[in-house]
Amino acid sequence: MARARYKKVVDAMAADIRAGKIAPGTRLPTHRELAAREGLALVTASRVYAELSDMGLVSGETGRGMFVRESTLTSRDDIVRRVFADDVVDLNFNYPSLPEQAGLLRNALRALASSGDLDALLRYQPHGGRMHERASAALYLEDRGVGVPADRVLLVSGAQHGLAVAALALLQPGDVVAVDALTYPGFKVLAQSLRLELAPLPAAIDGPDLDALDRLCATRRVRAIYVMPTLHNPLGWVSPERSRLRLVEIAREHGLVILEDASYAYLVEHAPEPLAVLAPESTVYVSGLSKSVATGLRVGFVVTPTQFIETFERVIRATTWNTPALMTAIATGWINDGTVARLEAQKRDDAARRQAVARAVLDGLEFVGHPCSYFLWLPLPGGARADQVASKLMRDNVSVSTAEPFATSKHSPHAIRLALGSVDMDVLQRSVETVKRVIEHYAC
Known part of the structure; x- marks a missing residue:
């Protein structure tokens, strides 16, 4: 009988939330108040909230209570569809x-069409890429501070594929991987798919809390650590030498594999040496051209210790057989003729200008970021809730991300991330002004 009553409470509250009868952001009764109101045991009232939380309808905050979540933000697919609508500003x-x-692409295709090597692009390629293209990639990586021979560079279908190849090659389901408490969502999705356990590390000023990593490794069997030391997404830090x-010392002491994601490293000039240089025996370095050149150019580079090369090539074969030859031909041609270097320099300048615009508009609010990055992190002030802010902005046709996709710990902070690189500059300024206005409204 008690079970039936508790299920009815769950169903009734869920129906009211979905119908909008209980508005997003509403503070719900305490567990004890709910138990008294519905005639339930305290432990049963806790089960009610646990089920509503599993349904994505409520969320609890330590010291503040239980709140109704913004239901329009529970579906990632819905957000993606709205983002690509013509009337939505994508931040x-x-x-x-x-x-x-x-x-540039038009000219590159014309050049390929008249090349003598065109037939070769229609055939299977070596799993790690043709050696002359790997040599071009090695020259590119040397400019990024990673000087390695061509046979240690593998070509993959973008940096995300490179991370997947590394995880499939080196990790097993159930392995513990240390990550930042806020990290790249693509790695979270990858870990979930491969059934890896992510162990979140709190943030220090300019990187993960390494004392916390040391303590974690002393108590858990940690297999690897995933890090973005040069231009972290979403916090924008560049870890000092x-x-x-x-980090290298801890990794060596505990036998960790280091997965170094350098997708945004091109935006930082004169960065400290990559981890792949400091610990070449245990670091897998992953980067690509999606951010520095174009998102549709799915060409990435993986530098791996020599002992892992054959394993990585087998995984590339199992997942894509080889990187598409047309893509690699265009990408390496642009590396060789200086196009990639020129585009990256222009995008560094572009990112710095966009940062300056956003920072000027947001003056007076707290934000975290690198002055040359394409994103800003905004911890929300006062009582502002991330789901409320993001929902109101979406109704105003401005799409932003809350902390939830980035969070690897149990509770997501109330913060939003602004991506600055996808809209015209005048639209960017107006949209960031809208963001500030909405935040200040909910912070009152």
Whole structure:
């Protein structure tokens, strides 16, 4: 009988939330108040909230209570569809581009059409890429501070594929991987798919809390650590050399594999040495051209210790057989003729200008970010809730991301991330002004 009553309470509250009878952001009764109101045991009232939380309808905050979540934000697919609607300003995803890029692609295709090697592009390629293209990639990576021979560079279908290849090659279901408490959502999805356990590390000033990592490794069998030391997404930090050396020391002491994601590293000039240089025996370095050139150019680079090369090539074969030859031909041609270097320099300038615009508008609010990155992190002030802010902005046709996709810990902070690289500059300024206005409204 008690079970039937508790289920009825769950169903009734869920129906009221979905119908809008209980508005998003509403503070719900305490567990004890709910138990008294519905005639339930305290433990049964806790089960009510647990089920509503599993349904994505409510969320609890330590010291504040239980709140109704914004239901329009529970479906990631719905957000993606709205983002790509013509009337929505996209501050959620970054796909920075320059006006000349379509013309560059047109010229590159013409050059390929007249090349003598065209037939070769229609055949299977070596799993890690043709050696002359790997050599071009090695030259590109040398400019990023990673000087390795061509046979240690593998070509993959973008940085996300590179991370997947590394995880499939080196990790097993159930392995513990240390990650930042706020990290790249694509790695979270990958870990979930491969049934890896993510162990969140709190943030220090300019990187993960390495004392916490050391304690974690002393108590758990940690297999790897996933890090973005040069331009972290979403927090924008660039870890200093001392932190990198300490991380390498801990990794060596505990036998960790280091997965170094350098997708946004091109935006930082004169960065400290990559972890792949400091610990080449245990670091897998992953980067690509999706952010620095174009999101549709799915060409990535993986630098791996020599002992892992054959394993990685088998995984590339199992997942894509080889990187599409047309893509790699275009990408390496642009590396060789200086196009990639020129585009990256222009995007560094573009990102710095966009940062300056956003920071000027947001003056007076707290934000975290690198002055040359394409994103900003905004912890929300006062009583502002991330789901309320994001929902109101979506109704105003501005799409932003809350902390939830980035959070690896149990509770997501109330914060939003602004992606600055996907809209025209005048639209960016107006949209960030809208963001500030909405935040200030809910912070009152």
